[in-house]
Amino acid sequence: xxxxxxxxxxxxxxxxxxxxxxxxxxxxxxxxxxxxxxxxxxxxxxxxxxxxxxxxxxxxxxxxxxxxxxxxxxxxxxxxxxxxxxxxxxxxxxxxxxxxxxxxxxxxxxxxxxxxxxxxxxxxxxxxxxxxxxxxxxxxxxxxxxxxxxxxxxxxxxxxxxxxxxxxxxxxxxxxxxxxxxxxxxxxxxxxxxxxxxxxxxxxxxxxxxxxxxxxxxxxxxxxxxxxxxxxxxxxxxxxxxxxxxxxxxxxxxxxxxxxxxxxxxxxxxxxxxxxxxxxxxxxxxxxxxxxxxxxxxxxxxxxxxxxxxxxxxxxxx
Amino acid sequence: xxxxxxxxxxxxxxxxxxxxxxxxxxxxxxxxxxxxxxxxxxxxxxxxxxxxxxxxxxxxxxxxxxxxxxxxxxxxxxxxxxxxxxxxxxxxxxxxxxxxxxxxxxxxxxxxxxxxxxxxxxxxxxxxxxxxxxxxxxxxxxxxxxxxxxxxxxxxxxxxxxxxxxxxxxxxxxxxxxxxxxxxxxxxxxxxxxxxxxxxxxxxxxxxxxxxxxxxxxxxxxxxxxxxxxxxxxxxxxxxxxxxxxxxxxxxxxxxxxxxxxxxxxxxxxxxxxx
Amino acid sequence: xxxxxxxxxxxxxxxxxxxxxxxxxxxxxxxxxxxxxxxxxxxxxxxxxxxxxxxxxxxxxxxxxxxxxxxxxxxxxxxxxxxxxxxxxxxxxxxxxxxxxxxxxxxxxxxxxxxxxxxxxxxxxxxxxxxxxxxxxxxxxxxxxxxxxxxxxxxxxxxxxxxxxxxxxxxxxxxxxxxxxxxxxxxxxxxxxxxxxxxxxxxxxxxxxxxxxxxxxxxxxxxxxxxxxxxxxxxxxxxxxxxxxxxxxxxxxxxxxxxxxxxxxxxxxxxxxxxxxxxxxxxxxxxxxxxxxxxxxxxxxxxxxxxxxxxxxxxxxxxxxxxxxxxxxxxxxxxxxxxxxxxxxxxxxxxxxxxxxxxxxxxxxxxxxxxxxxxxxxxxxxxxxxxxxxxxxxxxxxxx
Numbered sequence: 001x002x003x004x005x006x007x008x009x010x011x012x013x014x015x016x017x018x019x020x021x022x023x024x025x026x027x028x029x030x031x032x033x034x035x036x037x038x039x040x041x042x043x044x045x046x047x048x049x050x051x052x053x054x055x056x057x058x059x060x061x062x063x064x065x066x067x068x069x070x071x072x073x074x075x076x077x078x079x080x081x082x083x084x085x086x087x088x089x090x091x092x093x094x095x096x097x098x099x100x101x102x103x104x105x106x107x108x109x110x111x112x113x114x115x116x117x118x119x120x121x122x123x124x125x126x127x128x129x130x131x132x133x134x135x136x137x138x139x140x141x142x143x144x145x146x147x148x149x150x151x152x153x154x155x156x157x158x159x160x161x162x163x164x165x166x167x168x169x170x171x172x173x174x175x176x177x178x179x180x181x182x183x184x185x186x187x188x189x190x191x192x193x194x195x196x197x198x199x200x201x202x203x204x205x206x207x208x209x210x211x212x213x214x215x216x217x218x219x220x221x222x223x224x225x226x227x228x229x230x231x232x233x234x235x236x237x238x239x240x241x242x243x244x245x246x247x248x249x250x251x252x253x254x255x256x257x258x259x260x261x262x263x264x265x266x267x268x269x270x271x272x273x274x275x276x277x278x279x280x281x282x283x284x285x286x287x288x289x290x291x292x293x294x295x296x297x298x299x300x301x302x303x304x305x306x307x308x309x310x311x312x313x314x315x316x317x318x
Numbered sequence: 319x320x321x322x323x324x325x326x327x328x329x330x331x332x333x334x335x336x337x338x339x340x341x342x343x344x345x346x347x348x349x350x351x352x353x354x355x356x357x358x359x360x361x362x363x364x365x366x367x368x369x370x371x372x373x374x375x376x377x378x379x380x381x382x383x384x385x386x387x388x389x390x391x392x393x394x395x396x397x398x399x400x401x402x403x404x405x406x407x408x409x410x411x412x413x414x415x416x417x418x419x420x421x422x423x424x425x426x427x428x429x430x431x432x433x434x435x436x437x438x439x440x441x442x443x444x445x446x447x448x449x450x451x452x453x454x455x456x457x458x459x460x461x462x463x464x465x466x467x468x469x470x471x472x473x474x475x476x477x478x479x480x481x482x483x484x485x486x487x488x489x490x491x492x493x494x495x496x497x498x499x500x501x502x503x504x505x506x507x508x509x510x511x512x513x514x515x516x517x518x519x520x521x522x523x524x525x526x527x528x529x530x531x532x533x534x535x536x537x538x539x540x541x542x543x544x545x546x547x548x549x550x551x552x553x554x555x556x557x558x559x560x561x562x563x564x565x566x567x568x569x570x571x572x573x574x575x576x577x578x579x580x581x582x583x584x585x586x587x588x589x590x591x592x593x
Numbered sequence: 594x595x596x597x598x599x600x601x602x603x604x605x606x607x608x609x610x611x612x613x614x615x616x617x618x619x620x621x622x623x624x625x626x627x628x629x630x631x632x633x634x635x636x637x638x639x640x641x642x643x644x645x646x647x648x649x650x651x652x653x654x655x656x657x658x659x660x661x662x663x664x665x666x667x668x669x670x671x672x673x674x675x676x677x678x679x680x681x682x683x684x685x686x687x688x689x690x691x692x693x694x695x696x697x698x699x700x701x702x703x704x705x706x707x708x709x710x711x712x713x714x715x716x717x718x719x720x721x722x723x724x725x726x727x728x729x730x731x732x733x734x735x736x737x738x739x740x741x742x743x744x745x746x747x748x749x750x751x752x753x754x755x756x757x758x759x760x761x762x763x764x765x766x767x768x769x770x771x772x773x774x775x776x777x778x779x780x781x782x783x784x785x786x787x788x789x790x791x792x793x794x795x796x797x798x799x800x801x802x803x804x805x806x807x808x809x810x811x812x813x814x815x816x817x818x819x820x821x822x823x824x825x826x827x828x829x830x831x832x833x834x835x836x837x838x839x840x841x842x843x844x845x846x847x848x849x850x851x852x853x854x855x856x857x858x859x860x861x862x863x864x865x866x867x868x869x870x871x872x873x874x875x876x877x878x879x880x881x882x883x884x885x886x887x888x889x890x891x892x893x894x895x896x897x898x899x900x901x902x903x904x905x906x907x908x909x910x911x912x913x914x915x916x917x918x919x920x921x922x923x924x925x926x927x928x929x930x931x932x933x934x935x936x937x938x939x940x941x942x943x944x945x946x947x948x949x950x951x952x953x954x955x956x957x958x959x960x961x962x963x964x965x966x967x968x969x970x971x972x973x974x975x976x977x978x979x980x981x982x983x984x985x986x987x988x989x990x991x992x993x
Contacts, residue, residue, distance in 0.1 A: 037415030044406040044465050045421055051462040052428050055439035062439060120335060124328045131332050133579040134339040140571040141343065142523050144541040145564040149342040152349055152557060160345070160362045187342065195583060244430045251525045255545060267434040267526070274438050275530045287435040294432050485646055486679035490693035490740070491667040500692075504683045 056291070062284035069278035082285040091269065092286070098178070099265040103246040106185045110242060111235070113186065114193030121194060122201050135191040143188060147255035150184045174261040181263060184252040189245070193238055200234020201227065240301045244294055266290050343568065349561035371562035381563055383535040384543035388567065391453055391539060392521040395460035400514045402461070403468025404506075410469065411476035422469075429466035437530045444531060451533045459527050464517040471516060471585050475509025512585035515578055519571060540567045595657030595747040596622045597643065597780060602652035604638055604804075612638040614804045615652070623778045625771075627795035629785055630827070631933035635804040636784045637752055643782060644750050645669050657747055667696075672741035676753040678733045680725040680740075686712075687721040690739045697744070711739045714773065731762050738773065748780040755790065767793060788828050792816070800824050802929070822926040822979035825874050825972060831912070831947045832930070835922040838873040838973065845973075847873055848919035848944055849897045849966065858973070858983070867982050872922045872974040877912070879970040880948035882956060883963035894967045899946070901962050906952070913956050915946040915964065924976045 066078045086092050121131055138146070153159040156169045170176035204227050212222045228235075250267040253259055259268045270290060274283025345362065350371050352364045375381040410418055440459060441450070449455040479502060487497035528539045535543070544563055547556045575582065597620040604613040613635040620626045628636040641647040643654060645666035654661045661669055672693070681689050687708055694704045712718045715735045725733055734754060741749055754770070755763045771794055774781050785791055791798045792812040800807040800815065800823070808820040812828075819825035825833050838847045840862055845852040852873075854862070861867040883896045899915040922944070948964060956962050973982040 033413050034415040037409040037413040037418070040405040040409035040413075041417075041421055044402040044469065045424075047402065047458070048425060048428055048462055048465055051440075051458050052431065052436060053424075055436055055443060058443065059435060059439035062442065117335060120328070120331050124332055126325055126329050127332050129579065131335050132583055133576055134336040136575045136579060136582060137339050137343060137572060140519050140523075140575045141568055142525075142541050142564075142571070144525050144544055145346065145568050146342050148544065148560055148564055149346040149349075152561070153342070153345055187338075191339065241430070244432075248432045248434065250434065251541075254525070254529075267432065270434045271437065271526070271530065274441060280438060280442055284438040287432075287438045290432045291435040294430065298430060480677060480679065482675050482677050482679035483681060486673070486675060486681075486740075487692075488646065488666045489644060489671075489673040491696040491744075493667070496696065501681055 059284045059287050062280050063288045065281050067279070067281040067284075069280060078281075082281050083289070086282065086285050086289065091264075092266075094262050095264045095266045095269040098263060099247060099249065099267075101178070102182055102185065102249055102265065103243060106182050106189075106246050107239065107242050109182075109186050110190045110193045111239065113190045114197050114238070117190060117194035118197035118201050122198050135194060138188050138191045139195075141188075143251040144255050146188055147184055147252045150180060150187075150252075151256050154180055171257055172261065174263060177257050177261060177263050181249075181252050181256055184256065185246065185249060188252070189242065193242055196238040196241070197231065197234060200231040200238075203234070204230045236301070240298065243297055243301070247290075247294055247297065266293075343572070346561050346564050346568075349557060350565045352558060352561075354558060371558040372566075375559050375563050375566070378559075380535055380543055380547070381540075381559075384538050384540045385567070387453070387535070387537055388522060388539040388541075391456050391460065391537070392518055394453070395457045395464060395521045396514055396518045398457070399461045399464035399468050399517050400510060403465055403472055403513065403517075404510055406465075407469050407472030407476055411473045412481075425466035425469050428462065429470075431463075433463070433526050437526065440527075441530055450531060451537050453537055455531050456527060456537060456539070459531070460521045460524065464520050467520060468513050468517055471513045472506075472509055475506060475513075475585075479505050508581065509585070512578070512581040515574055515582060516585055519574070522567075522571065595780060596620055596624075597748060597782065598653075598655040599639075599643075600653040600655065602639070602642065602654055603650050604635070604642060604647065605650045612804050613642070616806055618799060618806070618809065620780060620782065622780055625774050625781045625783065625794060625796045627783045627785060627791045627798045628801060629788055629791040629798055630801035630807075631929065632786060633803075634801040636786075636801050638804075639801070640673075640750050640752055640782060640784045643748075644671060644673050670744075670746050671748045671750060672744055672746040673750040673752065674734075674737045674741050674754045676756055678725075678737040678754075678757075680733055680736055682725050685722050685724055686717060686728070686736050686739075689725070689736055690743050693740065693744050707743045707745075708739075711743045714742070714776070715739050715769075730758050731766060734758065734766060735769070738770070742773070742777065742779075746779070748782065749774070751781065751783045753785055754783075755785070756787075763790075770794065789830060792828065798828075800827060818984060819972070819981060820984065821981055822872065822874070822924060822974040823930065825974070825981065826927065826930040829876060831877050831949075833874045833876050833972075834944075834946050834948075835927060835974075836873045836875075836917070836944050836946075837919065837922040838871045840867075840869045840871065845871070845873070848917035849873075850895060852895065852968065852971070861982065867973070868975055868977065870976060871982065872924060872927075872976050874972040874974060875966060875970060877947045877949040879967040880913075880946075880950060881965050881967075882950045882954035883965040885951055885954060886965045890967075891965070893969055894965050896963055896965045898961045898963050900960065901956055901958050902945070904956055904958050908952065910952055911950045911954055911956065913948045913950050913954070913962075913964075915948060915962070917944050917946055919944060922976070924974075924979065926979045 063082055064077060064079055065075060066082065067075045117135060121128070121135060124131055151171065153161040154170050170180060208226050208230070209222055212226050217225065248267055249265045250271065253263060253265055253268050254271075257263045259265075259272065264272070266286065267290065270283055270286035273279050273286060277283070348362060348364050351367045351369070353366045353368045353370065355366070406421070409415070410422060436459065444450040444455045449458075483501050483505075484497050487501045488494075492500065523541070524539075525541045528542045529545070532538045532542060538546075540563065544560055544567075547560045547563065597618075599616050599618040602613065602616045602618075603611070605611050616639060618626075628639060630636050638647060642649050643656075645661070645664060645668075649662050656669060656671070681692065684692065690708045690711060691704050694707060699707075708721075709718070712721055715738060717732070717735055717739055720728065720732060720736075725736070728736065734757075737754065751770075755766050758766060767790060770783075783790075783794060795812060797809060797811050798815055799809045802823050808815060808824045810818075815824060815828050819828065822835075826835065836848050838845045838852070840846075840854065843854060843859070845854055858867065862869070886894070897917075899917045901913060902916050903914040905912040905914075948966075950956060950964075971983065974980065975982055
């Protein structure tokens with residue numbers, strides 16, 4: 001009955017390292033799993049590396065050359081001279097400034113409005129489905145469609161907004177057209193920001209808010225002292241993605257002003273040089289510079305603000 | 319707490335949100351119904367209604383071709399991205415293998431990429447390979463940029479499926495393949511569907527790649543065609559046509575959003591923040 | 594239905610960790626065997642190895658006489674009930690239970706018949722068309738069992754199936770499981786960390802610790818004659834009391850007073866087969882209110898006095914908590930048991946005794962009270978390896 005495999009013996013089995021043969025046998029199952037894992041990921045990895053990875057390297061290579069498709073015979077390797085050209089060019093810095101301005105303003109406004117919208121979507125007592133659907137429409141709509149809508153709205157004569165506000169053509173002046181561009185951006189992506197923030201909002205424990213209310217906190221205090229701290233990771237992630245996204249602004253500017261009156265962003269500038277001007281060398285240089293800037297922004301966010309980068313929130317696309 | 323007063327207040331806020339979201343959409347719809355004469359009258363609601371603009375665009379080759387291109391390219395890209403993404407997401411969520419973290423990291427990197435940085439090299443590469451101004455020329459970058467989205471959303475969905483179910487299926491007599499087909503796949507289907515919707519919206523929406531990598535109606539998609547519209551004749555204000563075209567390409571998305579609002583919200587927020 | 598034989602079965606992971614070590618076990622056809630032990634002791638791993646969900650690193654597994662090590666779960670003809678039930682959420686109860694039969698490609702009529710039978714046995718007939726989401730915990734558990742029994746497999750494996758139920762339901766389901774097994778007569782291997790379940794359900798119980806079998810036997814034997822400190826402390830609720838004891842001048846000095854040492858024990862001490870410092874173990878029910886012990890029994894035990902910390906009147910008995918002086922007994926086993934039960938932060942100073950006194954006792958909290966304990970029921974353990982010194986020919990011989 002009783003198997004005397006007891007007391008006198010070990011109470012913890014000995015652990016000795018496995019011999020090579022044993023290791024080989026044991027991990028057969030594991031190896032199959034690994035192979036399957038690689039196999040399943042391979043196509044996706046190949047596509048991503050092939051279509052994104054290789055071209056990036058290629059574009060760095062291109063940026064080191066003077067290469068204008070209009071004069072294909074003049075192609076030659078010029079080292080960093082393209083970079084010098086671009087970085088000492090007034091147009092580049094203007095565009096850079098415009099891009100930074102748009103980025104900062106839109107992100108800040110979107111954060112505030114997005115937070116408000118998130119709270120509304122989360123807590124509204126009536127018509128929750130309708131609000132959420134309405135909030136998704138700007139996300140789903142084609143950016144250029146929205147851009148056209150805004151352009152026509154602000155065109156004097158045609159547009160209801162232009163007629164409401166001023167007599168001159170707002171899209172032909174720098175300050176006002178920048179404002180309109182920012183408005184278009186904000187309209188388009190605030191809902192997405194709100195969605196990301198709402199996910200963070202959902203993590204705030206109800207109990208915590210009730211306890212704070214019992215302790216006498218006002219609604220505003222509950223918001224700043226309970227909700228915001230808990231949502232901090234979500235906020236940082238949303239900020240990171242939106243900032244990177246905002247820096248890439250292109251569609252709205254193209255349709256609204258085509259970059260006139262010095263409202264080009266760096267993406268517009270690069271596009272103009274590349275596709276319109278067919279200057280691969282300079283265009284690539286700008287591309288690389290933009291990439292580096294974005295990388296630095298991401299780095300700053302992750303290191304300085306402690307945003308959790310991998311495994312964090314989803315990227316929404318326009 | 320405070321019942322009636324609160325409802326009204328929230329209701330008001332809701333209305334503000336809805337108005338805010340819908341105004342540009344309604345505006346462009348209104349423009350699309352305006353006659354040429356009233357186009358420039360600046361009124362929000364058309365005084366005279368007409369379907370002329372719609373008829374015009376459907377008669378122009380430009381628009382119809384662009385519509386076909388958009389639909390085809392978006393569908394194919396979505397299909398491939400979802401298939402590849404599902405395989406990768408399954409592997410990431412369920413299996414253990416080295417390089418997993420690297421893959422997730424790389425795909426996130428790509429998601430954050432400035433697209434314009436890819437436009438330069440792709441332009442040149444595609445030119446040489448003869449892919450410029452073709453369907454594959456757009457499909458490839460679309461797949462690449464949709465993949466991080468699909469992988470991320472799908473692995474979040476896969477992680478929610480309990481591991482035990484596969485074990486139970488095996489104990490019940492299923493092979494690995496049967497376990498996947500009969501048990502896991504039906505559970506993953508809603509997630510795959512949602513991801514497909516998100517990917518389609520992305521592809522449908524794109525402008526930068528489309529405008530850089532196409533040049534004729536062979537592969538030009540609608541967003542780009544819109545920006546090149548010149549209307550029936552050189553003198554005619556294309557506003558009406560552009561608005562009509564804009565409405566046509568917006569309708570499918572609005573419908574998607576209307577019907578699948580819940581799914582889309584859950585898909586976008588499924589992995590968010592949990593990390 | 595078949596017997597299950599584990600022949601020196603072991604499991605070692607590639608990084609060297611040993612989950613299960615050298616398990617020899619013969620489970621007879623129709624027997625209900627329980628694998629019990631604290632978390633991490635390897636019981637689930639062992640079950641998974643029998644199921645085929647984990648590879649066997651060493652040794653051989655035989656079911657019905659055939660070697661099973663290399664066979665996939667589906668070829669072993671055994672069924673498993675999971676802790677989480679693992680019901681297919683998109684299928685109804687009927688479809689869940691029919692699933693294994695469909696995979697086996699049986700015809701529809703047979704499937705319907707078997708599902709109907711199983712449903713009747715488990716009282717699921719009204720629930721057949723519901724989906725798992727619309728079932729209560731107990732109902733889900735029954736469906737999980739139903740899915741296992743439709744196939745009439747050679748053996749049932751159950752991995753803590755009752756752990757997710759609330760206390761009352763657990764008691765109820767215990768009887769359901771027990772009756773079901775008796776009715777079907779299928780060999781069953783059942784894993785639990787709850788020693789009450791182990792005691793009430795099993796024909797035999799296997800106590801595991803850190804991958805090593807501590808003792809195998811029917812519940813009563815494990816209770817009365819534990820092989821070592823670990824088994825003694827794990828089985829039985831409330832747990833056995835442990836105190837330190839020093840042998841000196843022919844008696845055992847303990848916090849309960851001086852305990853006389855019998856011949857056998859004296860001989861062992863002299864021969865060095867028992868250490869001077871030992872751990873004394875005695876179960877709560879072997880104490881009694883000194884005032885209530887009748888003359889005849891009194892001689893078999895000893896009295897002592899101790900302050901009463903707490904009295905819990907259960908109605909049928911009184912659980913009386915006493916504090917005695919002296920150091921608390923300590924050893925690796927006891928630490929592990931304490932960690933497992935979550936009792937690592939007990940107040941220091943003195944040992945706590947749990948005693949079970951008769952309901953008629955007049956004991957009150959506060960002052961010292963006279964308590965008697967039965968000398969014949971004492972166990973002595975070697976602190977270094979935990980073995981039961983008072984065990985003689987498989988039976989605890991007390992200190993005499």
